[in-house]
């Protein structure tokens with residue numbers, strides 16, 4: 001649904017505003033790298049603008065800090081209506097390695113609603129392009145939650161049909177799995 | 179600006195050729211030592227929680243849902259791909275993959291959840307020391323292991339359905 005909305009609303013060029021709310025500058029360098037001739041995102045119509053009032057997309061880097069949260073919120077409010085927020089880097093996605101430190105409020109999600117996440121510290125320029133390509137519908141996302149279990153848990157109580165009574169005792173025959 | 183300087187600029191640009199990489203259309207290999215997101219191997223992990231204790235981002239959560247199952251949850255929110263967990267894992271259950279294309283619209287897409295079986299003490303039925311001697315009284319009898327035939331023998335019939343033990347300890351699942 002989000003993707004359809006994206007394609008409808010942002011069918012043409014995306015103008016991005018780059019907001020650093022307290023990151024270490026690593027992600028900023030990678031975002032600027034994406035705009036260089038090597039990665040050239042201008043071929044997708046993506047252009048960096050200097051004011052949130054001209055932007056469709058806000059690229060957030062760094063966690064929300066107590067000192068910058070209000071400014072971040074104001075920048076978000078200043079963007080015209082169909083707007084997207086990309087959280088770039090581990091800091092913006094989840095608070096980074098400083099998630100529990102005293103000036104940090106947490107992920108930027110705490111302050112502005114985030115639509116797309118690009119984890120990495122910093123993410124490769126390719127990863128950023130990939131995230132943007134997922135958003136504009138050029139490629140499909142590759143990740144899904146993973147659940148892994150050890151195959152058969154050798155706990156007799158969980159396999160009632162493999163237990164058999166013999167006299168006063170109970171025998172469980174799968175002990176070789178232990 | 180004079181025409182000659184424009185011409186010079188054109189020449190410089192032509193000399194450089196085209197450098198733009200055809201990235202999303204064409205895959206781009208990563209360097210050999212690149213660290214992407216960690217992948218957990220559930221068959222090797224022993225649940226020692228060394229990774230959880232040493233992760234600088236406190237990204238891995240280890241908790242027990244019942245006495246035999248330990249859950250290891252990697253949430254993928256703020257992992258910095260530093261590789262510390264992979265370095266110190268005694269079982270080498272974590273490998274840092276070359277997978278960097280993790281951009282997504284839902285942050286929970288990077289989650290990994292492992293359910294690990296914890297071997298229990300044959301006497302008391304727990305992974306760790308009993309909190310008190312009274313607890314032990316509630317257990318359902320000792321287990322005699324028939325090693326020659328590779329099977330477990332319980333001295334109580336309470337494992338069979340319909341024959342619950344008096345004061346059975348309930349299994350707490352989630």
Ligand code: SF4
Pocket residue numbers: 022023024025026027028061062063088089090091092096120121122123
């Ligand atoms: S995600 Fe890593 S590189 Fe990016 S701002 Fe945070 S600490 Fe710096």
Ligand code: SF4
Pocket residue numbers: 218222223224225226227228229230250266267268269270271272
């Ligand atoms: S992944 Fe390795 S370090 Fe982490 S709990 Fe399992 S065995 Fe221990």
Ligand code: SF4
Pocket residue numbers: 216232233234235236237238256257258259260261262263264
């Ligand atoms: S790679 Fe680093 S940040 Fe990520 S889970 Fe392992 S120790 Fe934690």
